[in-house]
Amino acid sequence: MNSRRAFIKNTSFAAAGALLIPTFACSSPKKRIGIQLYTLRETLPKDVKGVIRKVADAGYKEVETYGYSLQNKFWGLDPKAFKSLLEENGLKAPSGHYGMDKFFTDGSTEELKSYIEATKIVGGEYISVPYLGEGLRKDVDGYKRVAAGLNKAAELCKASGLKLTYHNHDFEFQPHGDTTGYQVMLKETDPKLVHFEIDLYWVVRAGHDPIAMFKENPGRFPLWHVKDMDKAKPTINTEIGSGSIDFKRIFDNAKIAGLEYPFLEQENFSLDPFESIKKSYNYINTELVR
Numbered sequence: 001m002n003s004r005r006a007f008i009k010n011t012s013f014a015a016a017g018a019l020l021i022p023t024f025a026c027s028s029p030k031k032r033i034g035i036q037l038y039t040l041r042e043t044l045p046k047d048v049k050g051v052i053r054k055v056a057d058a059g060y061k062e063v064e065t066y067g068y069s070l071q072n073k074f075w076g077l078d079p080k081a082f083k084s085l086l087e088e089n090g091l092k093a094p095s096g097h098y099g100m101d102k103f104f105t106d107g108s109t110e111e112l113k114s115y116i117e118a119t120k121i122v123g124g125e126y127i128s129v130p131y132l133g134e135g136l137r138k139d140v141d142g143y144k145r146v147a148a149g150l151n152k153a154a155e156l157c158k159a160s161g162l163k164l165t166y167h168n169h170d171f172e173f174q175p176h177g178d179t180t181g182y183q184v185m186l187k188e189t190d191p192k193l194v195h196f197e198i199d200l201y202w203v204v205r206a207g208h209d210p211i212a213m214f215k216e217n218p219g220r221f222p223l224w225h226v227k228d229m230d231k232a233k234p235t236i237n238t239e240i241g242s243g244s245i246d247f248k249r250i251f252d253n254a255k256i257a258g259l260e261y262p263f264l265e266q267e268n269f270s271l272d273p274f275e276s277i278k279k280s281y282n283y284i285n286t287e288l289v290r
Contacts, residue, residue, distance in 0.1 A: 034062030065096035079121035097130035147188030201227035241283035
């Protein structure tokens with residue numbers, strides 16, 4: 001978790017009606033298993049083409065990006081070149097993580113507009129906010145300001161034909177009086193504009209039930225991070241199906257959540273990373289998606 005937080009900091013400064021819930025079951029889900037490329041952050045920057053090829057060889061059809069900037073692009077590849085690389089390997093990138101702290105702090109839209117442009121070129125659908133710096137989440141008022149920023153950012157995304165999501169860790173579930181930061185963001189954002197990418201590992205680790213969240217906020221969770229919890233050491237990840245999270249129960253409620261894109265994410269390994277992601281893909285493909 002600390003490495004991810006450090007990386008994000010360094011790379012960037014009531015219920016909805018049934019019609020709002022996408023029908024996951026009719027969208028060929030067996031062909032829609034993705035991976036958050038942060039999973040392979042140790043090797044990806046050194047060999048972008050080789051890693052992308054191995055991701056496709058493991059069976060994945062979609063990727064979620066991270067770390068884009070105007071200076072470094074996608075690990076040295078501009079959006080057009082990166083899209084071409086994905087197409088060569090039969091992959092798409094429907095979502096990407098883009099640091100938004102600067103936007104939430106000073107309202108500057110320059111970075112956000114560059115993210116929108118890159119996402120459009122790559123052929124994406126979602127811009128996802130991956131993390132909040134500590135200064136933005138000290139109290140309820142801070143989360144309300146973030147929620148207002150999410151609404152504004154989502155308007156800009158919508159104007160370009162894109163959608164915005166917010167990705168959680170565990171700090172959003174820390175209590176602030178009789179509420180939490182996550183509850184504030186759910187309440188204070190427009191459900192027609194702002195969606196949520198639920199990281200199932202962090203929700204479970206924070207002591208919450210994802211299914212209860214789905215039922216309280218149906219249709220608001222189109223993106224998932226599918227990340228398992230090691231049985232012996234809950235602070236680390238393991239391959240999907242090898243840990244303690246009951247993903248079968250969670251995936252049985254995918255339609256309520258509004259699931260469109262499940263992305264594997266794993267932050268540490270006891271196996272070779274490429275062996276690991278293949279093992280997780282096989283379990284998701286055979287046991288979870290229908």
